[in-house]
Amino acid sequence: MLWIAIRMLTGDRQKFFGLLFGIAFSTLLITQQLTLFVNLLERGASGVFNNANGEVYVMDPVSRTADVVYPMPSTALDRVRSVKGVEWAVPQIRANAAVRTRQGDLEQVAIIGVDDATLIGLPKRLVKGDKNDLRIPDSVIIDDVGAIRMFPGSDPVGERLELNDQRAVIHGIADAVPGFTSTAVLYTTYSRALTFVPGTRNRMSFVIVGAEAGVTPEALAQRIHQQTGLRARTRDEFAQDGVDFILENSGIPFNFGVTVALGFIVGVAIVGLTFSLFIRDNIRQFGALKAIGVTNGKIIRMVAAQAGMVGSIGYCLGLVGTVVSLSLFTRNPFFKGFYVPWQVPLISLMAVIIILAFTGWVALRNVLRTEPAAVFR
Incomplete structure (x- = not known):
């Protein structure tokens, strides 16, 4: 049955590639923007990272970061x-x-x-x-x-x-x-x-x-x-102070948050619409399967296999696109040292799973309500 589900998915190439594009684009946008966000935040701690020595930093009580300091x-x-x-x-x-x-x-x-x-x-x-x-x-x-x-x-x-x-x-x-x-x-x-x-x-x-x-x-x-x-901070604490200062005093979190949210919404819209059209166009095939005795449980597993295939391929394509785009960024010396934290791909993976689970559930409702006799109408 799973093989039949995959053949049904790949048989409609336009919708198949549309699903891949939606997942890949969402993964690219979410992963790239979160990576840029994290790396820009860490620039607030560059004054600490650039010092090869020192375990504790002592400063005036009103000083906050390496760049916002009051002399002693x-x-x-x-x-x-x-x-x-x-x-x-x-x-x-x-x-x-x-x-x-x-x-x-x-x-x-x-x-x-x-x-x-x-x-x-x-x-x-x-x-x-x-x-x-x-x-x-x-x-x-x-x-x-x-x-x-x-x-x-x-x-x-x-x-x-x-x-x-x-x-x-x-x-x-x-x-x-x-x-x-x-x-x-x-x-x-x-x-x-x-x-x-x-x-x-x-x-x-x-x-x-x-x-x-x-x-x-x-x-x-x-x-x-x-x-x-005097104010005394460990190396890690003082580095975190620089990150917190940017979070509290700039619009970066909001701007990047909006972009990541748009990536998620676009993914839901593209994948949801394409998946719904795919299910609608193949509703007679699902009805025929139910007519020959395929249970709703097996139908759910078939749709899950289709979503899993699209999600895994699209997710990998999105990560490849992220790496390629960041490699172009790092050629600029002002983006020197940018890297992808291991938590970011996991967040993107969770977003892809949520997108597929939500859109798959919405599309699956029509299949589960389909009567086997619909294939003969």
């Missing part, structure tokens, strides 16, 4: 170092500035000043150059996406920049995760960052802390908060 006095560093369980603690400054290139172009950049002695705060890997080049006077390291944006088609190493009337020379390119706004990032030493970006009396953005052996980051963060009154 330099004395906060000594207060944090005095907390029991702190193995090391280094300062970091994050500020925005406008730079002028040799060609006279003006660009907005983010300045990150890392500890002069240890250089903690740099990305783990450099595409070009060496991190010790930061000890050269006026040297900075630019992130790879910023390098492409500011110097398209050319090597930025050796380029001179005018940064708030100060001279800066690019000595390296860092392999970094782009931020949410894809702003170019310049890394330099903490002391040099203070001269590049003059400001108020309090300048330090964060204190990055390493825990002693046997001390968990969660316990250390709580201890720092209790003894200093």
Whole structure:
């Protein structure tokens, strides 16, 4: 009986391919949009991901993310170092500035000043150059996406920049995760960052802390908060803060949610209409099967086999389309590092199952109500 059901389905090619298109399109739209949504959210945590070291981040109580920060006095560093369980603690400054290139172009950049002695705060890997080049006077390291944006088609190493009337020379390119706004990032030493970006009396953005052996980051963060009154977050918590900030203060969840919902609705509409037309056109065949003794249970299994075949093929085609479309996205450096979380295909699979279950049930009602004698009318 199942073979007969498959032959009935594939015999009407127009409706068969229409069902495949509906499932594939819904899978593509849902999977692609959820993937873009998750990856864009994670860009809010890029300031944490780009730091190769650090288990706890300490900041002013009103600071929220790596990009929304209120500076602290330099004395906060000594207060944090005095907390029991702190193995090391280094300062970091994050500020925005406008730079002028040799060609006279003006660009907005983010300045990150890392500890002069240890250089903690740099990305783990450099595409070009060496991190010790930061000890050269006026040297900075630019992130790879910023390098492409500011110097398209050319090597930025050796380029001179005018940064708030100060001279800066690019000595390296860092392999970094782009931020949410894809702003170019310049890394330099903490002391040099203070001269590049003059400001108020309090300048330090964060204190990055390493825990002693046997001390968990969660316990250390709580201890720092209790003894200093500063906000202390573990690496994972601070990364999540960046994601939560985007969720709470942007229209991204709503916009992507609408697109995913449209993908689901379009899938229901296309598959439901096509499946109903298929069942209606084959109502005499189903009636003939019932006339020769096929029970409603077997009819249900036949329709389920047809839905399962269409769903599995359409779902796979949708995933292939998602991979192809994302591969085109990742050729753009601003979409660097995009990936498909394993939860997203599962969500798409559940959506396909719901679409097929709902539309199959609607279409099946006519078959179950059909009398065997209808085939002779």
